[in-house]
Amino acid sequence: MMRKLIIISICFFITSSSLQAQELFPLCEPASNIPKGVLGLRAISNTYKEYDVWRNMSGVRVMYGLTSRLSIFASFTGSNHHGIDLPTNLVNHTHLGNQTLYFVSPFQRGIPYPYLFNGTDLYAKFRVLSFDGIKTHLRVALYGEWSNVSVAHDEAEPNLMDDTKGYGSGLIVTYLKNHFAISLTSGFIIPGAYLGTSFSPYGQAIPTTLEYGKAFTYNLSMGYLLYPKHYSSYKQVNVNLYTEFTGKTYGSAAVYQLGAEIPIQTPLLQAGNYVDVHPGIQFIFNSNLRLDLSVGLPFIQQSYTHFYPFTYIAVQRYFYNPKKQ
Amino acid sequence: MKKVALCLLFLGYFISVSAQFQWVEIGISGLTCSACSRSVEMSLRKVTFIDSIHMNLENTNAKVFFKNDSIVEIEKIAQAVIDAGFSVSYLKAGFIFNNVSISNNYCFSFENNNYQFLVSDSKTLNGKIIVRFIGDKYLSKKELRPWKSKMNKACVSDKTKKKSVYYITL
Numbered sequence: 001m002m003r004k005l006i007i008i009s010i011c012f013f014i015t016s017s018s019l020q021a022q023e024l025f026p027l028c029e030p031a032s033n034i035p036k037g038v039l040g041l042r043a044i045s046n047t048y049k050e051y052d053v054w055r056n057m058s059g060v061r062v063m064y065g066l067t068s069r070l071s072i073f074a075s076f077t078g079s080n081h082h083g084i085d086l087p088t089n090l091v092n093h094t095h096l097g098n099q100t101l102y103f104v105s106p107f108q109r110g111i112p113y114p115y116l117f118n119g120t121d122l123y124a125k126f127r128v129l130s131f132d133g134i135k136t137h138l139r140v141a142l143y144g145e146w147s148n149v150s151v152a153h154d155e156a157e158p159n160l161m162d163d164t165k166g167y168g169s170g171l172i173v174t175y176l177k178n179h180f181a182i183s184l185t186s187g188f189i190i191p192g193a194y195l196g197t198s199f200s201p202y203g204q205a206i207p208t209t210l211e212y213g214k215a216f217t218y219n220l221s222m223g224y225l226l227y228p229k230h231y232s233s234y235k236q237v238n239v240n241l242y243t244e245f246t247g248k249t250y251g252s253a254a255v256y257q258l259g260a261e262i263p264i265q266t267p268l269l270q271a272g273n274y275v276d277v278h279p280g281i282q283f284i285f286n287s288n289l290r291l292d293l294s295v296g297l298p299f300i301q302q303s304y305t306h307f308y309p310f311t312y313i314a315v316q317r318y319f320y321n322p323k324k325q
Numbered sequence: 326m327k328k329v330a331l332c333l334l335f336l337g338y339f340i341s342v343s344a345q346f347q348w349v350e351i352g353i354s355g356l357t358c359s360a361c362s363r364s365v366e367m368s369l370r371k372v373t374f375i376d377s378i379h380m381n382l383e384n385t386n387a388k389v390f391f392k393n394d395s396i397v398e399i400e401k402i403a404q405a406v407i408d409a410g411f412s413v414s415y416l417k418a419g420f421i422f423n424n425v426s427i428s429n430n431y432c433f434s435f436e437n438n439n440y441q442f443l444v445s446d447s448k449t450l451n452g453k454i455i456v457r458f459i460g461d462k463y464l465s466k467k468e469l470r471p472w473k474s475k476m477n478k479a480c481v482s483d484k485t486k487k488k489s490v491y492y493i494t495l
Contacts, residue, residue, distance in 0.1 A: 023358075035368055036410075037408070130355065132414075133414070176355075231362075231383045232382065234363055320364075320367040320370075
């Protein structure tokens with residue numbers, strides 16, 4: 001039923017010709033850039049409930065338009081997604097005759113963790129192609145991302161900025177035509193490994209390396225202006241509706257203890273894929289101050305890195321340098 | 326009132342007449358949102374010789390007025406739109422001419438810049454005239470295509486080759 005509703009919504013977006021398009025997507029970056037010399041600040045927060053525990057990641061993103069084609073972002077985040085160490089009982093064992101067989105088993109979730117600083121994420125976006133017309137454009141941009149986040153992330157799926165260090169890159173294509181905007185983002189993530197400690201059931205600290213799966217990412221975003229129907233002033237509050245699909249296909253993780261790779265027997269650390277759908281609403285005040293709200297729901301399969309519904313809230317403002325050139 | 330030398334430039338010879346830049350209207354393409362229009366306006370506001378900007382949010386164009394006694398550089402206006410991340414679909418300017426007879430490839434110098442008319446007929450311009458700018462910063466690629474063969478650098482001489490030439494038409 002949910003999927004049918006979403007498909008109907010997409011058809012409505014595509015066939016709608018009397019609505020203005022918007023590409024200021026809450027979750028995914030469009031191929032367009034921040035204006036040259038303009039500083040942007042965005043406060044972001046996402047929340048979900050993992051059994052009885054509320055998980056939250058919050059952060060601040062500083063954005064700057066280096067040129068009209070090149071934008072750079074730096075994000076600083078903190079979360080209570082993970083503990084200081086990897087989960088206890090990450091590695092279990094069984095006995096077969098005289099042999100002890102170790103394996104990575106499903107571990108307990110829903111454990112309260114302290115709020116920790118995750119790290120820094122750097123992102124750069126370069127617009128390589130622009131075909132602009134009156135209220136239309138086709139734009140293509142390349143992006144690169146690097147994260148030094150290193151928390152005790154315990155799922156195979158890599159999440160730069162939120163949970164894992166590493167780097168990624170990709171392509172953004174944004175098309176605006178006859179009042180309809182659509183943006184496709186596709187890229188990859190090469191995550192770095194987490195080097196930490198996992199405690200055995202006997203309280204023994206065991207150095208553990210967790211290599212996350214490489215990922216292929218694919219996102220599709222659409223949006224339109226609900227209000228106003230006609231622009232007359234910067235002071236008009238803009239209300240925009242969005243639907244974004246975020247998907248990922250990722251490889252299996254690898255867990256090493258004392259130089260040996262431990263077989264994995266939990267889907268949390270095995271290869272997977274999923275697509276989430278994020279209906280969202282955006283309010284823009286004074287044609288500058290942005291308030292983004294969206295809710296993530298499973299569309300195809302589901303992610304193990306978060307529970308559902310996955311709520312996202314962000315506030316963004318541009319600071320224009322009034323200095324005359 | 327800006328009094329300037331409006332000069333006929335054939336092999337470096339000039340004729341002085343008086344003229345005045347009144348305003349520039351610029352069409353902005355590639356945007357639909359008022360936040361985008363605001364970015365364009367904020368970028369235009371950085372240009373020193375601009376006094377005021379009237380942005381039409383619905384039609385995505387802007388009319389720009391200049392400070393008294395300032396030197397207007399058209400390229401900087403277009404560049405401000407480009408810096409904001411958008412393109413110029415047209416740029417036209419209100420210009421006061423004082424009995425100037427023009428023909429195709431008529432050249433003149435105004436406020437330290439060279440201008441070349443691209444027109445099919447000879448005319449005498451007197452009073453308020455709207456001129457349209459031709460160039461890769463002032464038109465879309467499609468709109469520029471038919472003009473390219475006419476942009477023949479007739480106004481470029483040894484004396485002026487270091488200066489850019491603005492191509493204009495009526």
